[in-house]
Amino acid sequence: MNDKNAGYEEKKNRYPDSADVAGGERGKAFHAALEREEALKMIINNSQVVVFLWKNEEKWPAEFVSENVVNFGYTVEDFISGRVLYGDIIYPEDLNKVGEELQKRILTGAPDFSIEYRIFSKAGKIRWVNERSFIERDQEGKVTHFQGVVLDITERKRSEEKLKKALEMQKVLTAVINNSPAVVFLWKNEKYWPATFVSDNIVQFGYTASDFISQGILYGKIIHPDDLKRVEGELERHIQKGEVSFNSEYRILTKAGDLRWVNERTFIQRDGNGSVTCFQGIVLDITPRKKIEEALRKSLEMQKLLKTIVNKSSAVAFLWKNTENWPVEFVSENITQFGYSAEDFTSGKILYGDIIYKEDINSVFESLARAVREELDSFEMEYRILTGDRNVRWVEERTYIQRDNQTAGGHPTLKDGVCFGPPARLLGDR
Known part of the structure; x- marks a missing residue:
């Protein structure tokens, strides 16, 4: 210690001079005490x-x-x-x-x-x-x-503060996850993927986190049997390719036995030797989306079927804009029976008003104006049109008026109609 430490100096002065005690037992004890004190000082100061x-x-x-x-x-x-x-x-x-x-x-x-x-x-x-x-x-x-x-x-x-912040962030992330539709999993790389962690929002499927953590339920066991082999095969392919993540969609069974579609985003974890140790997964319920996709698929199939029926019939379907001469947004392909192609109208090259017989155009316009004025949803009329080869045909039109919601009664925006014109009904036959 610094020799200006008063306590230490006082202690030194209380001991007799080493020359006075040298050779005696008391002297030996004194020197031993000084050595211990020096050793203690060295330990403390280091x-x-x-x-x-x-x-x-x-x-x-x-x-x-x-x-x-x-x-x-x-x-x-x-x-x-x-x-x-x-x-x-x-x-x-x-x-x-x-x-x-x-x-x-x-x-x-x-x-x-x-x-x-x-x-x-x-x-x-x-x-x-x-x-x-x-x-x-x-x-x-x-x-x-x-x-x-x-x-x-x-x-x-500093370490405690870092740990505190990490725990606070973990708490925030846990709250975010548990209040979101995405369920987080950590699975072992073992058969049926036993879970070592699952977020609490697994309750949306009727399970609790402890159902999986306790190994009472293995994740592979809740995958629909018809999808399990495909899921296993996809996982194995991605592992063999050395990939770190991939997406998969499949069905699972809720605890109540209901089917739910899920999208799983999987992250493959490997050790230093490249061996797969576990999988991190984010599982999102996509059942509503799948229902919409299924409804859309059925709708498209029905649309295709109806289109086939319409195109094989004598009735031509139109969708006209409510502007001058009624430009066409859609027309069925069987417009060919009148000598035109669908593209002739949808491209704007021909407006529907252009093919109405000139002596009938005013009556067609007046019939439509009356239907709009009286706020009718639909009307029917007969008139003549010119075919592509300039023949005159009589047609019967059944039209449905579409309106917007911006004004009282609704302003007409589109008309969709069906025109019937059997090839035998030529002007001369009428």
């Missing part, structure tokens, strides 16, 4: 534990401090000289807490106290310390000194 002896006075002036206080940037002289009081280096927001805790222990007659707080290094950096102090009292019970050991715990506090 450790992270700083030793203090503080007076029981304001801001705790130090009578003794070990040389390793240099770990905080200070020297022994800073404290022993009184230039620096220990209370001055305690972080201001922690100072009252330290004083109050110490006072509490004194009043209860406790022999010691322990506390964690922040101090400033000489460079002004904040360091966390753990202090364990022993309270010294005189014969009358009055507190005179505090013997303390101060340990730098800054790194531990």
Whole structure:
């Protein structure tokens, strides 16, 4: 220790000179004590534990401090000289807490106290310390000194703070997952994929997390039997290709036995040797989407069937815009019976009004205007049209009026209709 440590100097002066005791038993014991003291000083000064002896006075002036206080940037002289009081280096927001805790222990007659707080290094950096102090009292019970050991715990506090933030983030992510439709799994690379983790929102399928974690239910067992081999085969192919992730869609059984479609996003985990260890999976219920897709598929099949029926009949289906001369948005392919192609109309090359016989155009317009004015949903009329080879044909039109929702009664936007015109009904036959 620094020879300016008063306590140590006083202790040295109380011992007789080594020359006076050399050769005697007392001298041997004295030298052994000095060696032990030097060894103890060396251990302390090479450790992270700083030793203090503080007076029981304001801001705790130090009578003794070990040389390793240099770990905080200070020297022994800073404290022993009184230039620096220990209370001055305690972080201001922690100072009252330290004083109050110490006072509490004194009043209860406790022999010691322990506390964690922040101090400033000489460079002004904040360091966390753990202090364990022993309270010294005189014969009358009055507190005179505090013997303390101060340990730098800054790194531990940083680790604790990182852990705290990580746990908070984990809590947030868990809440996000459990409030989302996506169920998170961690499966072992074993038969039927036993789960080591599953998010709580597995309840949407009727199961609990413990159903899987306890191995009471294996994930492979809830996959629909007709899909299981395909799922196993897809997984094996992706593993053999060395891929790290893939998507798969299949059916599972809920706990109640209902079928649900799911989309699984799987991440393949491997060890340092490239061997597969486990799978991370995100399972999303896509049953509503599958129902829509199925309804759309059936609708398209029905549309295809109806289109076939229409195209094989004499009735031509139209969808006209409610603008001048009624441009065509759709016409069935059997328009060919009148000598036109569907593209002639849908491309805009021919407007429907262009093929209406000129002597009938006004009556057609007036019939349509009357139907709109009277807010009819549909109407029928007969008139003549010109075929592609300029023959005149009589047709019967049955039209349904589509309206928007922007005005009272609805403004007509489109007309869809069916025109019947058997090839035998030529103008001359009428």
